[in-house]
Amino acid sequence: MLERSYLRTWMRLAPVLLALLVVVLTAVAETRGAVSWRSTAALLLAAGIAAIALPALRRDIASELAARADRQRLVASLDELAAADLVRAKSLAAELPAALAVPLGQALAPLEVLAARIQSSSVEVAGAAGAVKRISSELAAGSSQQSASVVEITAAMEELAQTAAQIAGNAAAQAELARLGETTGNEGAAAVDRAVAGVERLRERIAAIAKRAADLERRAAEIFGVLALVEDIARETHLLSLNAAIEASGEAGDAGRRFGEVAEEVRRLSGRSRDASASVRRLLEEFSTSIAATVEATSAGGREAERVLLRVTATAGAIAGLRDALVETALAAREISSGTSEQRTASMQVVQTLRESSAVVQQIADGLRGFSGAARELEDAAVSVQLLAQGFRLDSPSSLRHLAESWVTELRPLLASPDALERRLESLLEGRPDIELIFVNDRRRQRTAIVAQPALLRNVEIPDELRFGHDFSDRPWFRAAAPERRGVVPPVVLSILTNEKVVTAAAPFLEDGELVAVLGIDINLERWTSG
Amino acid sequence: MTVAPYLLVRLGESLAALPAGAVRRVVRGTRLHPLPGAGLGLVGLAEFAGEPLAVLDLAQLLGQEGRTSRPPVTIVTWLGSGDDRELVGLGVDEAIEVTELDAAALALGQALVGGRPVIVVDTEQLGIEP
Amino acid sequence: MIGGFLIVRRAGALWGLPAERVSTIERVVQEGQGGAPGAPASNAPGLELHLAGGGRLTVDAVLTVAGNLRIHPLSGRLRRFLPAGAAGLALLAGEPLVLMAPEGEIPHA
Numbered sequence: 001m002l003e004r005s006y007l008r009t010w011m012r013l014a015p016v017l018l019a020l021l022v023v024v025l026t027a028v029a030e031t032r033g034a035v036s037w038r039s040t041a042a043l044l045l046a047a048g049i050a051a052i053a054l055p056a057l058r059r060d061i062a063s064e065l066a067a068r069a070d071r072q073r074l075v076a077s078l079d080e081l082a083a084a085d086l087v088r089a090k091s092l093a094a095e096l097p098a099a100l101a102v103p104l105g106q107a108l109a110p111l112e113v114l115a116a117r118i119q120s121s122s123v124e125v126a127g128a129a130g131a132v133k134r135i136s137s138e139l140a141a142g143s144s145q146q147s148a149s150v151v152e153i154t155a156a157m158e159e160l161a162q163t164a165a166q167i168a169g170n171a172a173a174q175a176e177l178a179r180l181g182e183t184t185g186n187e188g189a190a191a192v193d194r195a196v197a198g199v200e201r202l203r204e205r206i207a208a209i210a211k212r213a214a215d216l217e218r219r220a221a222e223i224f225g226v227l228a229l230v231e232d233i234a235r236e237t238h239l240l241s242l243n244a245a246i247e248a249s250g251e252a253g254d255a256g257r258r259f260g261e262v263a264e265e266v267r268r269l270s271g272r273s274r275d276a277s278a279s280v281r282r283l284l285e286e287f288s289t290s291i292a293a294t295v296e297a298t299s300a301g302g303r304e305a306e307r308v309l310l311r312v313t314a315t316a317g318a319i320a321g322l323r324d325a326l327v328e329t330a331l332a333a334r335e336i337s338s339g340t341s342e343q344r345t346a347s348m349q350v351v352q353t354l355r356e357s358s359a360v361v362q363q364i365a366d367g368l369r370g371f372s373g374a375a376r377e378l379e380d381a382a383v384s385v386q387l388l389a390q391g392f393r394l395d396s397p398s399s400l401r402h403l404a405e406s407w408v409t410e411l412r413p414l415l416a417s418p419d420a421l422e423r424r425l426e427s428l429l430e431g432r433p434d435i436e437l438i439f440v441n442d443r444r445r446q447r448t449a450i451v452a453q454p455a456l457l458r459n460v461e462i463p464d465e466l467r468f469g470h471d472f473s474d475r476p477w478f479r480a481a482a483p484e485r486r487g488v489v490p491p492v493v494l495s496i497l498t499n500e501k502v503v504t505a506a507a508p509f510l511e512d513g514e515l516v517a518v519l520g521i522d523i524n525l526e527r528w529t530s531g
Numbered sequence: 532m533t534v535a536p537y538l539l540v541r542l543g544e545s546l547a548a549l550p551a552g553a554v555r556r557v558v559r560g561t562r563l564h565p566l567p568g569a570g571l572g573l574v575g576l577a578e579f580a581g582e583p584l585a586v587l588d589l590a591q592l593l594g595q596e597g598r599t600s601r602p603p604v605t606i607v608t609w610l611g612s613g614d615d616r617e618l619v620g621l622g623v624d625e626a627i628e629v630t631e632l633d634a635a636a637l638a639l640g641q642a643l644v645g646g647r648p649v650i651v652v653d654t655e656q657l658g659i660e661p
Numbered sequence: 662m663i664g665g666f667l668i669v670r671r672a673g674a675l676w677g678l679p680a681e682r683v684s685t686i687e688r689v690v691q692e693g694q695g696g697a698p699g700a701p702a703s704n705a706p707g708l709e710l711h712l713a714g715g716g717r718l719t720v721d722a723v724l725t726v727a728g729n730l731r732i733h734p735l736s737g738r739l740r741r742f743l744p745a746g747a748a749g750l751a752l753l754a755g756e757p758l759v760l761m762a763p764e765g766e767i768p769h770a
Contacts, residue, residue: 238626242538242557245629249536249551267628564757566743567672568768573742576674576750576757583750583757585739610738617736658738 019049070096087395087402241267400523404507407438408519412509415442415517418449425451436502437522440509444516501525533634537651539644540606541625542590543598546649548632548642553654555607555618557626561586563601571597572658574622579607586620592657593650598622612655619658665728666760668753669710669720669767675758676767677751678710678718680726685711689719718767727753732760744768 022045076092093101244263395402407428414421425438429451439450502522509517537548538557556579563575563586574586586605591597602622610619636642636651643649666677689709710718734749746765751758761767 239557239559242626242629245536246538246551246554246557249629263629564674566674566759568744570742576759578752578755578757581752583733583752585742585750587742611736615736617738619739658741660741 015049019045019047023047085401087405238267238271400503400505400521401507404505404519404521407521408507408509411440411519415440415445415509418442418445418447422449422451425449429453434524434528435521436524437520439520439522440517441520442509442517503528534631535634535637536629537632537636537642537649538606539627539630539649540589540604540621540623541627542593542595542623542650545590545595546627546644546647547589547593547623548630548636548644548649548651549606549608549621550637550652550654551629553609555609558605558607558620559603561605561620574598574602574620577605577620579618579620582618584618584620586622587658589621589623589652592621593652598624608654608657610654610657611659621657665726666730666751667710667726668724668758669708669718670722670724671718671720671767675724675753675756676720677727677730677753677758677760678767679761679763682713682763683710683718684713686723687711720767724753727751730760 073092073096095101241263245260245267248257248260248263411421411424414424421440425440429435429438433453435453436456437450437452439448441448502524505521505523507519508515509519536551538551538554540547540549558579561577561579561584563577565575566573569575572588572591574588577584577586584605584607586602588598588602589606602624604623604626605620606623606626607618608621609616611617630644632642632644632649632651636649637653640651640653641648642651665680667680667683669676669678687709689707708720708723710720710723712718730751730753732749732751735743735747740747743759744765744767746761746767747759748762748765749760751760
């Protein structure tokens with residue numbers, strides 16, 4: 001299109017130039033003195049051409065100028081576009097003739113959409129990156145906690161394993177003791193057996209004594225029998241002697257007397273026998289009594305021995321029971337021992353597993369820490385993209401440049417009245433929790449109006465020196481805004497208020513093209529992203 | 532002083548003397564058959580020399596306490612005299628010896644033997660109710 | 662029966678009853694009559710003698726009828742000591758017995 005208009009212009013310009021050439025030549029010739037009808041004719045011709053061509057030329061030029069203006073506007077629009085100010089680019093494009101405006105508008109529209117999309121998605125990305133970072137931090141912290149818990153559990157398990165080992169050891173000792181107890185039980189049983197044997201022997205002795213006593217009693221009885229016989233004989237002899245004496249008393253004479261003497265002698269002898277047998281009998285009776293006593297005693301002893309034997313047997317039974325119990329205990333202790341060994345093994349295995357898992361968790365924690373680092377980097381990158389996207393001024397709430405520039409527009413009339421300015425700034429601050437600080441650095445009046453979120457000012461004071469006479473020209477936002485004469489979003493810095501990441505959206509107040517003030521909006525990146 | 536032989540017997544704690552001439556035999560361990568319905572004084576019936584013998588309790592006859600148990604010794608004695616004589620067994624505890632006593636002892640009814648009093652039994656009168 | 666004595670045992674002792682006093686002998690069951698030592702137990706089967714002139718006599722056993730017993734008549738002295746009705750003593754197979762008079766009552770235990 002431009003080429004065609006150029007061609008047309010040249011086509012319209014060419015005759016004009018030609019006419020002008022003729023005029024010039026004629027003028028030259030005139031000055032040389034060679035004015036002739038030829039020069040006048042040429043001059044008239046030139047005038048005629050010019051008169052004809054000039055309006056066309058004028059039209060051309062006008063249209064050319066118009067075109068140029070359009071072009072300028074176009075260029076300006078494009079310039080604005082180059083400056084990523086799509087708002088101005090759009091407004092400039094709207095002033096263009098439809099032939100330009102429409103295509104330009106059509107060209108701008110998708111660009112605008114794209115930019116908006118980039119901006120919003122950059123916000124989203126930054127938000128996501130922030131979340132990733134948070135989560136990874138939590139993960140790292142959590143894994144640290146988990147790691148700590150694992151360490152605790154491991155310690156407890158080790159303790160348990162040790163206790164189990166102790167139990168196993170004790171159980172082994174118990175088993176050993178029980179085995180010894182078995183031995184003791186065996187020994188005890190042996191002792192019981194000995195006791196039983198002893199009682200048996202006692203019983204045997206008693207039985208022997210009883211037998212002897214019985215024998216003695218039998219002998220005594222025999223003796224008694226013999227004694228009885230002797231006594232009978234003695235008695236009979238005695239009787240005989242008596243009867244003989246009685247007979248003899250009836251007999252008269254020597255024969256009777258001799259018979260009587262013999263009878264008497266016999267009687268005396270029988271008497272002595274009787275006496276002797278009586279003594280024996282007495283002795284034998286005493287002996288018999290003692291034997292009876294012995295027999296009784298041995299019987300009693302036997303009974304006592306029986307009782308003892310019963311008790312001993314019961315004890316033996318008890319010891320057997322004890323031995324059985326001991327055996328059971330030994331078995332149980334062995335089971336415990338082996339079971340505890342198993343337990344110990346199991347708990348050792350658990351401990352081992354926990355140690356391994358603890359190591360793994362530790363690795364995860366370490367990895368997560370690395371991940372956190374990466375997440376931080378991601379977030380930073382996302383923020384950078386976000387800020388880069390913020391380079392576009394878009395008529396959208398996500399455009400900080402637009403925010404700054406629109407606020408500049410709003411605040412411009414208030415520059416002269418600092419109180420009103422500050423009040424307005426405060427009202428602007430309300431409902432924008434993501435904005436930490438708004439300031440307007442009035443270079444002309446050497447004043448800076450600063451308002452900050454009241455919540456953030458709890459611990460921090462804005463020094464007065466900032467308000468008055470402070471030169472902010474070295475600040476990045478100033479240095480960014482000043483030359484650009486545009487709203488800028490300089491790189492991320494740390495807020496003086498919150499020590500968190502903030503970005504200062506800055507926009508210049510321009511009067512007659514001169515930088516009179518700069519608006520700065522400190523936006524807390526995190527809150528702006530999440531908001 | 533005239534002496535006569537007497538059989539000294541023991542009746543429990545006391546002693547009695549029986550005229551040796553009246554004593555037929557001293558017997559020991561004879562089989563005694565108690566008799567129901569018999570009067571006090573009859574120990575039982577026995578056999579001696581093929582003849583039935585009534586055995587009396589001498590102590591009871593002498594007015595002493597009757598014996599409660601069977602007498603171990605039986606003095607087979609002629610009681611009574613003359614044609615009235617009958618053999619009766621006298622149950623005693625012990626026949627000790629034949630000793631000589633003063634002939635007057637019989638009349639006295641008692642004597643001293645070895646310092647101990649002895650009842651001298653008149654066999655002719657024994658058992659006869661006065 | 663004529664002459665002789667019926668020798669019976671009663672209350673552990675031997676008794677001789679004049680044979681003519683007994684008319685019949687009958688076996689019966691006695692009721693606790695044994696009193697003397699050696700007497701048979703009560704409720705032992707016994708004998709009942711039907712006596713002439715009425716009356717009964719329960720005895721433990723009837724041994725025999727002895728025809729020629731050597732009778733030793735009781736003296737006055739001994740009569741005192743023997744049961745009333747006893748007439749004399751005799752010996753049967755070495756065992757002494759009491760002979761009852763014809764009207765004598767053999768005493769119970």
